Amino acid sequence: MTRPPAAAIITFALLCFVTAAPASDPPKELPAPPKGFDQKRDRIARGKVEAVEYESKAAGGKRTMLVYTPPGYSKEQKYPVLYLLHGGGDDETGWTKKGAADVILDNLYADKKLTPMIVVMPNGRVVKPGEKPANQFAGFDAFGKDLLEDVIPFVEKTYPVKADRDHRALAGLSMGGLQTLDVGLTHLDTFAARGVPLRLVRPAPVPARQVT
Numbered sequence: 001m002t003r004p005p006a007a008a009i010i011t012f013a014l015l016c017f018v019t020a021a022p023a024s025d026p027p028k029e030l031p032a033p034p035k036g037f038d039q040k041r042d043r044i045a046r047g048k049v050e051a052v053e054y055e056s057k058a059a060g061g062k063r064t065m066l067v068y069t070p071p072g073y074s075k076e077q078k079y080p081v082l083y084l085l086h087g088g089g090d091d092e093t094g095w096t097k098k099g100a101a102d103v104i105l106d107n108l109y110a111d112k113k114l115t116p117m118i119v120v121m122p123n124g125r126v127v128k129p130g131e132k133p134a135n136q137f138a139g140f141d142a143f144g145k146d147l148l149e150d151v152i153p154f155v156e157k158t159y160p161v162k163a164d165r166d167h168r169a170l171a172g173l174s175m176g177g178l179q180t181l182d183v184g185l186t187h188l189d190t191f192a193a194r195g196v197p198l199r200l201v202r203p204a205p206v207p208a209r210q211v212t
Helices: 006-019 101-110 140-158 175-184
Strands: 048-056 061-069 081-085 118-121 168-172 193-195
Touching: 048 140, 061 101, 061 140, 081 140, 081 175, 101 118, 118 140, 140 175, 168 175, 175 193
Parallel strands: 081 118, 081 168, 168 193
Antiparallel strands: 048 061, 061 118
16 A cells, blocks of 8 residues: 555644644635655654554553654643554554654644644554454454553553543544544544544445345
8 A cells, every 4th residue: 555645644634733723613625735745854853653562451462552752742741642543454553654644743843833742553453462364454343442441541641641532633544534433423522523534434335236
């Protein structure tokens, strides 16, 4: 899979503004991204991406997620948090290896266009240790349990985040978009905002019924 389309990445990037925008603001059309928005720049402050292990009851063992902390990150400051979910062909590294999420965030901070926040990129497929996923959607259903019961509590215990609904957002691409709708819309008390590029969330084709 190649890097996700610019519109999808900008959807994710601009979602970060929800922490500063009034809830009553109506959704607006997202502008086209500026040239070079996902290219690494020289001489700017950079955030940090680290792989973090946590204990997952849903998976019955340890799992890994990536956590991005912004430039100037300080444990003395409280941050809003965005949970960013990958597509079906990827894992927790998809948004950095293919989507350049950390580069986009760094550039937005350099342009003073973003509220400082922590971005958490978990693995959207929950399988038992040692198991091989049967397909790209293996572990889809168990992910909601993992996110709510394992990922979020770990993040709120480990990082200085604002642990309330108004400072928690959920966004995803493709499979991650479906998970955003699945988890986000059934837990409105947990997430203040959900971001999904709907043009990329396509239902599986339904086989025609055979007439007998």
